[in-house]
Amino acid sequence: MSDSSIVICECFARDGLQHETVAVTTAQKIKLIDTFTAVGFPRIEATSYSHPGRIPMFADASEVLAGISRKAGVWYKATCPNAKAVDRAVADLDAGHGANELSLLISATEAHTERNLRTTRAGQWQRVEEMVAGAGSRFRLVGVISVALGCPFEGDVDPDVVAADVRRFVDLGVGIVAIGDTTGLATPRRVRALFERLRREAPQATLVAHFHNTRGSGLANAVAAYEAGCRYFDTSFGGVGGHPVTIQYGQGRTGNVATEDLVNLFESEGVSTGLDLDRMMQSSKLCEDILGRPLDSMVARAGLGPVRTKGKVDA
């Protein structure tokens, strides 16, 4: 990866689908992930080992991971909220079809931890330590800090807490840490200040910008993170994805930053994503077809900008 390239993790199949009410079959999920592989994503969030009773959408996690066609060098990630989830990931790996990357969740505030993870921050950190122990050295591990840039319950989040969380992940050997703006409360100055601080205080960590576009600021925040040195971004086709807590509280669409829109912006700036743009647009269409409705990417409606034809848009 050069200084002018970025690494995108496509999150549609997990963060995107997690709270969808549309039924999506195992075969459709496998098709989606295989399509994402063909587009060229270096990281794909494939599924979650959440308890099937809590999140029925991912009851087929093992089947999905067994069904996809893997490409060498691509990270297929599964989300793990607790040690039982990691046990399932290990069992799938032993069976020859596991994820090769696991994400371990933390929330930056007590109120969000309570509602989203049903424990305390101290309790969740204990879970994370168990998960790290359970995973051994068989997976690449990714720490995820939810509501790191603002909490719908507690408001502003202390950057000291986020910095300490990042360092704690690093100390546990978790070298990649996603900074989650879970409900779209970040703005560019806050993003820049936090990412610059984290680079100073935890230079060993590879930071990931996991931003939601709840209030339309997602791309502006992504640009700020890039300018602060961040090169890893989480996005979802069609800007799909949300968070049960905020949906429940009626805060509207809280989707991820749309893959199409972020890729169009960065590629137009000369920042390479390594993706096949034609296939990306076909993949965008597939996601809309599977959910049966137009999604929230503006580029899906308007088409790619100047990146497509080196300036000549309608050529």
Next chain:
Amino acid sequence: MSDSSIVICECFARDGLQHETVAVTTAQKIKLIDTFTAVGFPRIEATSYSHPGRIPMFADASEVLAGISRKAGVWYKATCPNAKAVDRAVADLDAGHGANELSLLISATEAHTERNLRTTRAGQWQRVEEMVAGAGSRFRLVGVISVALGCPFEGDVDPDVVAADVRRFVDLGVGIVAIGDTTGLATPRRVRALFERLRREAPQATLVAHFHNTRGSGLANAVAAYEAGCRYFDTSFGGVGGHPVTIQYGQGRTGNVATEDLVNLFESEGVSTGLDLDRMMQSSKLCEDILGRPLDSMVARAGLGPVRTKGKVDA
């Protein structure tokens, strides 16, 4: 205006409505503009003196301007494509109810000038000179340069052309110049480079960022313009507004940057807009009610971010 405040022109009543198919009565337009005045906008794009045969939505331009309740210090703008339009503006002013600000249109490319203004760039500049002469010193004049950051027909736009256009406006005594990203082709680096250059080469001009959110980059571009010193922004409630040329060519929603989303971002950054935020949200609802559908502001769905309650979002 301090260095950390911005001046927003609310464009819903003109750029927003121009290509709406929903019927909007004169009384509704007056109510909209009076509401915008109450929100505290320092500039309001009120109507257009376009030929009523070409743009029937503004056949009632004079009635609207006669019906609104003006607030001292607020600029009520009308758009003028040619000298006949300026004659109508002068007549309304003579009758005691005119606009106090007029915008004069130029396109940065020949292809867009041909399709949007039905003349050549040389021909349109001649019209601008006639309009400036016709307006005398009775109005504040605003130059508008369409497709200044990318053209749907010609692709990349030469910054030399835009810089020369800005200087030409300034030489004609038109001190405020809007830089239009008419179909959402701009990206932050281009915006920053252009605005920094224009500040160097035409320091007398007050630049306005008139950006559309066609590809989701509108707020990122607005932040880039702000960082390059721009303090004037054009926005429209609900991100409404578009351009016939691009709508015709099927390029999707090409709406203005949504007022609600831009205000939420800047106010959250500590940049003052001078607006009453509660009234702004009520005004957002009024715009949706009048058009009879949910519009494209994310903040209209999700609510204001941390600005609302000094960090405590759900407090």
